[in-house]
Amino acid sequence: MLKEVAVTTLAHPREKTPADDLLPSATPLQLIDQDGRPGGNPDGLRLPPPDVLRELHRRMVLGRRFDAQATALTKQGRLAVYPSSHGQDACQVGAVLALRGQDWLFPTYRDTVAVLTRGVPVEETLSLLRGEWHCGYDPYQYRVAPQCTPLATNTLHAVGLAHAARLRKQDQVALAMLGDGATSEGDTHEALNFAAVWKAPVVFLVQNNGYAISVPVAKQTAAPTLAAKGIGYGVPSLLVDGNDAAAVYAAVRAGVERAADGGGPTLIEAITYRIEAHTNADDANRYRGSEEVSAWLERDPIARLEAYLRAARLLDDDAAGRLAAEAERLADDVRQRLNIDVSPDPADLFEHVYAHPTAALERQRAALFAELRELAEAEEPAS
């Protein structure tokens, strides 16, 4: 009796979620295994219908070709930099296809294929990496926030947008993308905490690709898994095979549905691998061996889904050939669009700093233009 009283006094009143409901599975959930066989370890996840599986495959093939073309364009100086999505195709395509039209995507710089998959046109997708403008697309048109470079900061924007949707009685879910490294940032902690307290309709997708540039996950955290961190915030978590597009799709879809039903946020950790270096400017040989990369190439997300689709007679040689041709057309289109020289207008430098340029900015714009006129005059051949 005495003991019970003591316990009551020590517990501050608050809503409690049973801890067991929050923990992820011990091993990553899988719907299609490495060799393309169904089953795996679904643990409540449902295999998406055939048309979704075919679309996941198609978008991954297109995304992979786009990614290879973008990497090639860095070598020709057409892109300032390109952080490749190769290897993480299932995460980026699976997550984006699981969103509904009214939902919002909050991508990072790594998620260019996710942005493309959401329907953003090629040259608008690549404006940032081309060095033309920071964000080339209209976020409201595609419901895609600008690709975020300061790690984890986008997670809070996702929570705020989702909370606003709830306050305004709008059925919208925000998907926050982040990597394993970003889970060490304070903003991730704050975002998970705010989302849980507010029951904000958010899905957090951590693409755990093993490295934050060169630093392996083992040096990033002592937690058993990144998904396990959810319990500390009261956020239910899932651990999935991030190279299984069906599992990523199903997990994100489940998170979106839970959020839309008022069930609050979900944290998903997807185990995947970055096949390329951090960017074209990085040398991955300094921190990882080629055997490790080869082992992950064996777990290729596209080959796996293709094996499944062929075995299930959802894909044949003809369809695969048509898809390959479509991918080549996309690559051609990317090359053509990116081989055009861009010359952004210097006047734009001053245009969108404030809603209306200040008097000081107007003077600076006039000074720059005077300078440009003088330069142009100096370059004119003497008569």
Place this chain on the structure above:
Amino acid sequence: MSAVTSPQETTGSGRQALSPPAPGPAPVTMAAALNQALADSLAADERVVVFGEDVGTLGGVFRVTDGLAARFGDERVFDTPLAESGIVGTAIGMAMNGLVPVVEMQFDAFAYPAFEQVTSHLAKLRNRTRGRLALPVVIRVPFGGGIGGVEHHSDSSEAYYTHTPGLRVVAPGTPGDAYRLLRQAIRCPDPVIFFEPKRRYWSKETTVLTADGPPIDRAVVRRPGRDVTLIAYGGMVATALEAAGAAVEEGWDVEVIDLRSLSPFDDQTLAESVCRTGRAVIVHEAAGFGGYGAEVAARLTEQCFHYLEAPILRVTGFDIPYPPPHLERFHLPSTDRILDAIARLQWEGDNA
């Protein structure tokens, strides 16, 4: 709620239905004026939400949000978890989705965890998206010393923000202006860092609270004068006015300008005054080195050089971390230091 009644509340009362008298000037503290500005903004625009640490049930540690949660409900005015980056980061997301967040940082030095969200996102998203993404967010920051606060409770952090393009930075010096500027800031399509001088929260002014008057980006002449322009903002406006009063005995006719808007800077009003008086002193609590006053002195020197009788001087806090309460009086600019600075402005008859 504050003792001040807004015009709309007065006209709504049945007892005064026949001919409601225009609300006359009444004494009001700066805290009450800010409270009224928040209440009137919440009433006028359903997109406005007010949130932060302790702003709900408690009404804020300075009571600036007193009574707002009870009046407008906990979906409009609410407490957040204790995390400043979280407050500003989620405000950005809410603004993206059509709300107008007005958030409170409890004290100046506790706003620093939000700095990345402010500088990398709040200030830049309009620019990064070529104007597609506007963020009408107001961050209220109680700032400055003079209240006997222990460390981390008295910083003047304005220069960190004025150095960031894309932000508007304002600081009211009087209760009437606190109301006006906050109403204007909440209506402004740009993000606004709104600095509230803690030491003036309880100072009173007899005034009618109105959003009309000088716009958000204009400085005002608080006291006209012919001999020297004294430039101040926030908590130092009252100190500057005191100094101007004392200067009369010394034979100096001092003009006092209240900047109100630190960024953008009202070059026109300031240059007009300084070119006319030929002398200027800028006053702020923050450290002088790399401080806001350096920018003011540089701009006005560029614009008024041929009219200047003396170098533009700064009266600022020392270049030290903010001192403990028993020492802060040595650090803060005083009327004496301002008068000393004025005395050093190369007056006729000086031997210097």
